[in-house]
Amino acid sequence: xxxxxxxxxxxxxxxxxxxxxxxxxxxxxxxxxxxxxxxxxxxxxxxxxxxxxxxxxxxxxxxxxxxxxxxxxxxxxxxxxxxxxxxxxxxxxxxxxxxxxxxxxxxxxxxxxxxxxxxxxxxxxxxxxxxxxxxxxxxxxxxxxxxxxxxxxxxxxxxxxxxxxxxxxxxxxxxxxxxxxxxxxxxxxxxxxxxxxxxxxxxxxxxxxxxxxxxxxxxxxxxxxxxxxxxxxxxxxxxxxxxxxxxxxxxxxxxxxxxxxxxxxxxxxxxx
Numbered sequence: 223x224x225x226x227x228x229x230x231x232x233x234x235x236x237x238x239x240x241x242x243x244x245x246x247x248x249x250x251x252x253x254x255x256x257x258x259x260x261x262x263x264x265x266x267x268x269x270x271x272x273x274x275x276x277x278x279x280x281x282x283x284x285x286x287x288x289x290x291x292x293x294x295x296x297x298x299x300x301x302x303x304x305x306x307x308x309x310x311x312x313x314x315x316x317x318x319x320x321x322x323x324x325x326x327x328x329x330x331x332x333x334x335x336x337x338x339x340x341x342x343x344x345x346x347x348x349x350x351x352x353x354x355x356x357x358x359x360x361x362x363x364x365x366x367x368x369x370x371x372x373x374x375x376x377x378x379x380x381x382x383x384x385x386x387x388x389x390x391x392x393x394x395x396x397x398x399x400x401x402x403x404x405x406x407x408x409x410x411x412x413x414x415x416x417x418x419x420x421x422x423x424x425x426x427x428x429x430x431x432x433x434x435x436x437x438x439x440x441x442x443x444x445x446x447x448x449x450x451x452x453x454x455x456x457x458x459x460x461x462x463x464x465x466x467x468x469x470x471x472x473x474x475x476x477x478x479x480x481x482x483x484x485x486x487x488x489x490x491x492x493x494x
Contacts (some may be wrong), residue, residue: 226472228253239299397479413485452487
């Protein structure tokens with residue numbers, strides 16, 4: 223299927239690794255030139271070289287801290303200038319799960335760390351969208367994709383659940399505001415996803431269970447396992463990227479203000 227993305231221009235925050243990097247790769251494979259954004263310049267440059275070699279597209283590394291309004295505005299302007307315009311924004315910049323001191327029992331939550339989690343993921347996405355929207359309005363065509371997380375639907379993680387739920391609300395609000403300008407806005411909830419972090423996490427889980435990493439993964443994704451899903455295996459970051467590429471495409475005009483859960487069917491709740 224031709225997604226109609228050839229020669230479009232994108233910004234992907236959190237693009238130096240993990241789900242963000244996988245999305246940048248898939249967009250580039252579809253013919254998009256991409257600016258990848260993170261705070262670590264060395265990691266960005268290494269990822270940009272890797273993705274450019276794989277896809278034969280322009281991959282531009284632009285370092286920025288999404289908690290700083292002036293840095294976000296500079297980053298978006300620089301990316302749009304280097305790319306020759308801007309059509310797609312993917313907000314994927316945040317620490318998975320949030321700060322350890324903002325996610326536990328309420329008695330142990332550190333206020334400043336909770337606020338910083340929101341500042342990075344929720345307000346960071348807002349800053350990036352606000353800076354990108356004028357370029358999309360000029361183009362008369364835009365896609366904003368927010369990468370949230372399934373803990374928005376599960377009680378327990380005070381920071382991760384709240385900031386992810388807030389990002390879903392922002393998605394719908396922006397979709398209502400921007401649709402008349404040819405801009406769609408959607409959200410993706412990844413579940414447990416295989417990224418560069420997975421081997422070390424599986425090793426720790428295996429040590430906890432006293433089994434091999436392969437056996438630990440098999441147990442966690444067995445039918446009816448608390449951490450499992452309907453397809454009985456971990457979703458790969460590339461599979462989340464396929465969903466993002468579709469939502470960014472010409473084929474997805476009918477989808478805006480919506481949430482797509484790319485978890486392999488985790489959970490048993492029914493949502494209407």
